[in-house]
Amino acid sequence: MVVSSESERFIADINTDFPEWYQDVVRKADLAESSPVAGCMTIKPYGYALWENMVRVLDDAFKETGHENLYFPALIPESYLQKEADHVEGFAPECAYVTHGGGKELEERLVFRPTSETIIWQTYARWIESYRDLPLLYNQWANIMRWERRPRLFLRTREFLWQEGHTAHGTREEAMEETMTIVNLYRSFVRDVLALPVFMGRKSEMERFAGAVETFAIEAMMKDRKAIQAGTSHFLGQNFAKAFDVTFQNEKGEREYVWGTSWGVSTRLVGTVIMGHGDEKGLSFPPKVAPIQVVIVPIYRDDTRDRVLGAAHELAKDLKAAGIRVKVDERDQLKPGFKFNDWEMRGVPLRMELGPKDLDKEQCVVAERVSGAKSPLPLAGIADALVARLAATQKAMYEAAETFREANTKEVDSYDDLKALMDEGGFGLAHWCEGSTCELTVKNDTTATIRCIPEELEGAGKCVVCGADSPGRVVFAKAY
């Protein structure tokens, strides 16, 4: 739809009403909308392109690390889900059930996959016989259904898109190494591609994936200083192998249970980028995933229209050939000033303004979304110049996000200070005794949770809640 009035462009103040700001930018930038199917979303082309750009980079990275894609059915017999006790306890309340098919009631209800460990391990039991069959390093891109109570676009929707890796190994060490390879891959991806720093570490027992021995996660800070879990990698130990009787014959001819991992990132990453980089003007996308990296806004009157539009399209062709995702804004009914604001709100990293006088001078004007800087650039060699500016923007966005996170991350050494910080907003690095009681106390008092237990924060101290010994600080924050 065409944005056709000032009111359509108005977005709530990011500083005073973050939730409303989020809804506004998602809707007004045409990223996604709530579907008439309660809790599900329609991902619009601009939002989907963002996801596609992420998918491409991640898929390449998975393949480079030896993984192959495959595809398991979306519907899982209810009885499979019940085989792993923790797993069913965690997921059953969120499940959606298919009960009728082809005009008949089914003999057994089928669950629309909330995650695929059960059907996959049921299958691995048939695929794995010997140590020669290991490891299995498989991934699938799929849609997932979890009956969320309070859905929010991209962050928590009943249906969402994700990738789920499911690997099988002959030893504990190898499975643990895979778990860490992936969480590190996720960390690099979010840092280098989404331009956001993360804390990476173990989850506490309370926050662990249902059925895992250990869960590792990456946690990024959003602009409202809350945390978002951007990706998880689970060491499953032999839990699913035991639940589905998946064994292999080792080199000595003995049967052993297989070791497993699973890991995933989802369309939540789109929400992560929106809330990690947005500002009072709206969205701001890192060039590496921006659906449009450079928008050309032609400036013309009736008598210069053909000349300017012609030049704009020629330029666009050159930029495209240089690998830049470019769009010419040809909307005749809108004024340039409106378009400038519109593309700023939509988060396009670079805007090129091109009028007849620019063409006379063989130049254009380039405005940067992040810095707001605007300056003329010669048309000769423009593609190279823009490639360099996109790289600089990518770097600047990471640095800004890092500065923001550092300014809002504090070491706290008393429970009062932790409570005050959680109230104010930000990440609190505090000592914790590793006890669920203290963890629950913090959660009940502040709604904040332990986001992760990073190895980098090791170093003894005393739990801020109970004063008992602590092996290191953990990251406390309110979270999405």
Place this chain on the structure above:
Amino acid sequence: MVVSSESERFIADINTDFPEWYQDVVRKADLAESSPVAGCMTIKPYGYALWENMVRVLDDAFKETGHENLYFPALIPESYLQKEADHVEGFAPECAYVTHGGGKELEERLVFRPTSETIIWQTYARWIESYRDLPLLYNQWANIMRWERRPRLFLRTREFLWQEGHTAHGTREEAMEETMTIVNLYRSFVRDVLALPVFMGRKSEMERFAGAVETFAIEAMMKDRKAIQAGTSHFLGQNFAKAFDVTFQNEKGEREYVWGTSWGVSTRLVGTVIMGHGDEKGLSFPPKVAPIQVVIVPIYRDDTRDRVLGAAHELAKDLKAAGIRVKVDERDQLKPGFKFNDWEMRGVPLRMELGPKDLDKEQCVVAERVSGAKSPLPLAGIADALVARLAATQKAMYEAAETFREANTKEVDSYDDLKALMDEGGFGLAHWCEGSTCELTVKNDTTATIRCIPEELEGAGKCVVCGADSPGRVVFAKAY
């Protein structure tokens, strides 16, 4: 799983038991398997890679023709499906229903999408206001559920993967042009990438998509001389616009109903490639979609193992750099001869044999899957030589398929000849009066159907069934 015995490699005779041959190659080449969820399939990495290669080419082609991807929910309220009368009649019997979610019975049953016209046109009603919003040229990659009674891997499974394009236009002409653009794109894709010739044309009223005004299809000949519908493009007229009240204001300020199209290809294309090119040795994949284009089989004893494997991996690196999908078969427990047969069965276009004597002579031996030819090639410049051979194989496979189709396509001018040909197998080009009665007579007598009504066969004659006037020949065949 490792192929470890001769019996594992045995496949049924393609000439005497085609259905069994199909099952054997799909299973033994690890393309896919039936899932424990009745009627659904698990697509294994080798089969999924074939699909991924198709997806990449198609997705690029859609984008080059101005289409964008997006994503609609998988679950559709039952009431939407009921809004277009023909549509619900066609699809309701095949639907699977979600009735419970989040521990509660739902107020309205949700259908797992059998196709997405209804939810999409319900949404287009909100997205389209003015002629300025048109055309909408959208596509989605998604999973689909149709409760098939007699499922067959890739050909007819309850869940399958596909893309579905859904476009909206301001005029009949533009929508019809889009319909034709896509069916022509599908034809080019199947011809140039899957190396199969197709007949392209309209469907008869009986065979039309439920809810369409016209359906255009491409029909390829399989090795058992049956037809497969490989892709369809539907001109929807204003049917869905009227059902969902989707109007736009034209340039004169008047409200009109929007014109629509929808079109799709699915994982059925994997079955199409298998049955279109396979032979008595098993699969044979066109290089452009083959998951592995060149397999290197190292030939060594204990004392030459390191040298040969080292050289094989160096070579593989060079080939990969030249854009070739290559694999080194390192399975120590299997003999070279076994591997040769195994990769032939799996349809890899080129096999490179590499032993210590070859290395001494700075050469390798290259065997072609299609021709069976085997000859030495110098290692210097090997990447270029293999790229050229892959292109030649692609061309040869198309030509062989065309020759096969021509040999099994006959003009028939009497009903007895048509019946005899349908009995024998092949495509019959016969005159038809355009009446459903004659069409049904043929179907009842022979199980063959009118696959399409190609424009290229125009030219008057007399219906082979009733003798009435016919505007041109149509393609009769038994079909998948």
